[in-house]
Amino acid sequence: MTEKNAFLEAFKRTKYQLVGHGPRNFQVLKEALSSYDEDYESDVYGNGKVIEDFQEKMATYLGKDAAVFFPSGTMAQQIALRIWCDRNGIHKVAYHPLSHLEIHEEDGLKELHRIEPILLADKNRLIELEDVLSLEEDISCLLIELPQREIGGQLPDFEVLESISTYCREKGIKLQLDGARLFEILPYYQKTAAEVCQLFDSVYVSFYKGIGGLAGAILAGDQDFIEESKIWKRRHGGDLISLYPYIITADYYFDKRIHKMATYYENAIELARLFNECKATSTLPSIPVSNMFHVHFEAPIENVKSILIDVYEETNIGITGNLRPIDENSCYCEISLGDQFSKVPKETISNVFQILNDKLSGIVK
Template identity: 60%
Template sequence: MNQALTLGDTFAKAQYRTSGNGPRNVSVLLDALQHADGAAPSDMYGRGEMIGNFERKLADMLGMESAVFFPSGTMAQQIALRIWSDRKASRAVAYHPLCHLEIHEQDGLKELHHLEPVLLADPDRLITLSDVKAMPDNIACLLLELPQREIGGQLPEYAELEAISAYCRGRGIALHLDGARLFEILPHYGKTAAEVCALFDSVYISFYKGIGGIAGAMLLGDADLSEQAKIWKRRHGGDLISLYPYILSSDYYLELRLPQMARYYEEARELAALYNACEGIRTQPEVPVSNMFHLHIEATADKAAGVIAHVQAETGVALAAYLKAVGSSSCSTEISIGDLYREVPKEKLREAIAMLEKGLAAAQA
């Protein structure tokens, strides 16, 4: 039997899940619409009270001058870097080798905007001030992703972030925040969203990651950046006649889940500690700095999938929906704590993790 299919099946059928906010089905929209005014006028091609009020709300929340709602973060970030490139009269932009723009967007930044990325740092570590100081002189914009998802959601120390910001401002380099998970890192930093965003010249946030909306993103910066972003949004085909299903769900789940971010963060640390107490299992980071982390298992993906599938079927606790091979003898998956974690009985969770450790040991014998 296909082990990956077995893993997915047992995950789907399990009574309890340690990760996420729940199924991404039509109820995500229906729940949001229960609290909406059905007579409210929709937005029209990026205009109207509904979209304007939401943009203003986020600009105020993040302490930025202006904001533009986008249907996708891919669109928003490519446009942000294009605007900074045009302002600085340079095609060179810098970011991490595992940045979303580099590995998940089919070279859109290069093909659509002819920008020339400079990759900073090694793939398995964060960008440091030393890396930034070693950048070529022609860099128009530096993008930092907080947290750096592909290496487990790691974060720089806040002092390091402040130093990078000061260095860039002193040399006229725009600093852009990939803040897809901005709200998720605030409990660790002990800062407000506005305090973090004050270090950046432009900011992107997502409404479907930890927030759990349908889709949608916001690009924030100064008023001129917003005006240029609206033009580029039209050029990209992002000015749908109406975006209100995304706006309504984004606003609803933002209000619902922002107060829960500190709890998600503490629960991620709790779960990581349970895993790190097991032989052959570790998390990256060892102590999570947000609600997400990577779970690494010292076994091949096939062996680990068989063990996890058995644990999920026996205990009803879903630990992982997929595994990714890491080298020849280990594998990993991503854990993102949301609403569902608190529903898992603690004794069931400990039973499942103990069974996982025992099963991996037997599989490796």
Template identity: 40%
Template sequence: MKKISGHKKMSISEWFSVLAQYSEENNIDRDVYGNGKFLNEFESEMAKKFGMDKALFMPSGVMAQLMAIRIWSERKKNNRFSCHSTCHLTRHENNAYQELHGLSAVIYGKEHKVVSLSDIQTIGESISSVVIELPMRHLGGDLPEFEELRAISDYCRSKGIALHLDGARIFECIPFYQRPLSEIVALFDSAFLSFYKGIGSTSGSMLFGDTDFIDNAKIWLRRHGGNLFELFPLAVSAKYFFQKNECYFHEYFEKTKEFAEVISEFKSIHMIPSSPKTNMMHLLIPLSAAELAKKWDESPFGDLRMGNWGEVAPSVCRLEFVIGRASLEWSPQEFKEALNYLLK
């Protein structure tokens, strides 16, 4: 069955079979408490790709970002960090930064606008670090212009403020910026990557920074309970799917632009942002949650499900549409017919 959003999911048995073959072909060894030839070479390869000194693989992005802001707070001797109001740290983690680390968040910017230099310049409080998410998921994958990012980076460095990249979906940004990954990451002092989003693996993330930063992160990983006895089940999957899917992000973006042209023909659908910057967009569609679920269940076109953020107004749902490997199978005409079905 065709699927419109994201990647097709392997069955558990398929997943084990594929990774078993990959492990056999590549003679992958086991790791113990973060030490192992395969795991450490993977970390080194990714650090080189990001243009950072070192990288540290771990089970969870929540851990990675909490550790990052904690390390910067200790280095700068300041327990305040700043982030956008849509930041994962303040929206989705039950105030872990405060409850676990005693840190305070200072919010910058406006909820429905991408970060700007002015936002950072007018924070108004002494802070240890600034967190920027690229792309900004709650804004439909919107992005600031690269020169704006460069100006923010220059400003933070002039003020001694660490700049951390929430790069869970950083590979999705490369087609829009048309710059190498390392050039984007060079604007930041630390960065985080998720392996289960656009890369399509299972749980797993990586934290990047200078040598002292990562050495300190290893201590905090242990304190967070993330220094597991063995990480290879997550790490093998992460590397396999990274190698499999890294080359597709430009193709995802081209398909996104095709779909955006189709969506623009439907006056009743509102697209956020109005011109996609990545292979993600949010759609305001004139259907209630119940109507949408019924349409999805009865679809003759395959799986039309997207992330449903619920009703934002009576009979209007906000959907998160991510263009991935599964989406590439759809022609613009097939997509148009599917939208006509949803709206009729």
């Protein structure tokens, strides 16, 4: 077994975990399906009550005219940007240097659609209005990710979003929301999803992150935009004969968890405080603005893994199953709060962090 797998397995063996909704096993689908009659008809190539009802429900929730369900957010966002570029006649879009499109999609936007990305802002900070104002090239669309995952899930002030939206509309630049974690940021902004989405021309949301479904995404916008996106969905092979396992889990867990987002956010603030009290440990941001944040350890990854495995075995509580190196002397992990945190006996959590602090103090001067 590799070192990475040994660390993950140690995390999985714990009785309780501080993060997530629980194991991604067959029970996730089984639970959602149990609420449906076995004779309920599936969708067929993008049509049918199960998919159409969910699309309408999400369009209403997001405050848009229409919506379409995609098997993946990667497909949905590339298609959204392609449509805006074709309509404006400029095959250039702008987004953050650490956007999912730039670092996780094998240049899909460039290779499949011949769209040139313009990278805005420094990779270690958010896009600000000044970055948009200083654009030297014409673009068809600006994509903004809320929250900006790769820098700890940071968020701009809502007033900044409003000013960017106003400027883009004045200049004829379309604004696309990468809202993979849109539901999770609403408690911080104290806004409805529709209030956030009204600033954007098109919106993508995910159903396997904070919601905890199997997979899948919604793309929402005006009616003409969505009708065109359906054509592109077919071209990409996204109209599987049936998508109902993804739709049913998305719908079921949306209803189950959407009202818990404020609790996840409050738990993230509590957990970040405990991390920041530990030796050689800090969170980014220092106070979370959603249910997720990054934890930075000022120690080599091998040492931190060893310490965490000891903590897991000693307390039977898991903190993370995934550590990533920053350099030879530091590493980090991503923390995302869900249903699991509330299951951990509260009296044991402070003990976990006392033990973690003691062990980190032993290796850091």
